[in-house]
Amino acid sequence: MPPIAAGVDFLEAPLAVFGVLLVGGALISGLAKRSFLSLTAAFVIAGFVVGEGGLGLIEFDPTSGFVQGLTVVALILILFRDGLEVEEEMLQEAWHLPLRKLVLAMPITAALIALATYALTDLGWTESFLVGALLSPTDPVLSSAIVNNPRVPRLIRHSLNLESGLNDGLALPAVLALTASAAGDEDFTWWSFVLQDVCVGLATGVLVAFLASRLMPGGRSLGDDISRHQKALYALGVALSAYGIATLPPEGNGFVAVFAASVAFGIWRPDIAECFHTQSEDVVELVKLGVFLVFGAIITIDGLFGDDFAAVGIVLFTLLVARPVAVFVALAGTRQVDTAEKAFMAWFGPKGVATMAFALFVLGSGVPEAERVFNIAALAVLASIIAHGLTDHAGSEWIARREAAQSRLSQ
DSSP: OOOTTTTOGGGHHHHHHHHHHHHHHHHTHHHHHHSSSOHHHHHHHHHHHHSTTTTOSOOOOTTSHHHHHHHHHHHHHHHHHHHHTHHHHHTSSOOHHHHHIIIIIHHHHHHHHHHHHHHHSSOOHHHHHHHHHHHSOOOSGGGHHHHTOTTSOHHHHHHHHHHHHHHHHHHHHHHHHHHHHHTTOTTOOHHHIIIIIIIIHHHHHHHHHHHHHHHSOSSEETTEEOOHHHHHHHHHHHHHHHHHHHTSTTTOOHHHHHHHHHHHHHHHOHHHHHHHHHHSHHHHHHHHHHHHHHHHHHOOHHHHTTTTHHHHHHHHHIIIIIHHHHHHHHTTTOSSSOHHHHHHHHHOOOOOHHHHHHHHHHHTTTOTTHHHHHHHHHHHHHHHHHHHHHHHHHHHHHHHHHHHHHHHHHO
């Protein structure tokens, strides 16, 4: 008789490492909040130490069903969580700044990174724009000291938080299309991608959200009260259903459907969306930490610097030039923020879990240059973890003192 765990023995070491990290992370969580290294970032570093690039205690095949399955689940949860944020934020008055950054700064950032990648490496235009798409989203997790600090001006916190929440979903179609094109899919055409993957995915997501919002009663079901826990599970079911139904004929894109469903569902049923945020936080965090660990375990020093100084140049250009230039262009002429505040928002556009999940998806996609694209994105994430981790507390305190000083002068 085969052992009970036959077929999953490859998970023994990873689960042991993950468990130890969860225990250790909980014990040092207070210290992590006061240091430059967040808990999520620590999982990337720990993954690197115990993974292929370090001690070699755990190994993952990026094309395996486990890694790709984890990536899919992570993307579903990330996109659904981000989309549910839209209603609360968009109903606030100050939506002009994040709208400008999403519509203008994000594509400008991607285009500038693509130009730098094409100029510094021998990657083609498709792969170069794929790098740009991967590195265009920002991550509020790695700048939590900014978006969660009440002393930071509310307009800035709101702008960065909404931008970070929406740009994952907006970058998704570009990542998917460029990946399919770079993989040499003979059936891929841009017009069919828009009509089938995007349009069918959008329609499916909105339809699922509409039906789900009407199906769940506001108070009681079959004579009994519906708990917050059950409402959170209901929302999770909406996300999974949107993904699964979209992949059925005529085969829209499941990820697009999830994001569309989350935005619509959050608008129509904010009560259930709020339950999902409070009740499902641990599930989302667990999957996210798993992605961080796998991501860190896959990367190696040789891989990260496989393009030598070109990779370093792309990363520096991304953090110091592409993002700042794009933000200043997008916010040109606005009187809501001054030059210093624009520079503050331009700097705090860290790369994090969405970039990691997208990069893992590309790595298992069959793109000929997938490993190089992945390593450039990975180096940018690591650099962002260090650079933004070292500056978020100091930056938030500086902008808070500046705001307080301006308030005193205006009185």
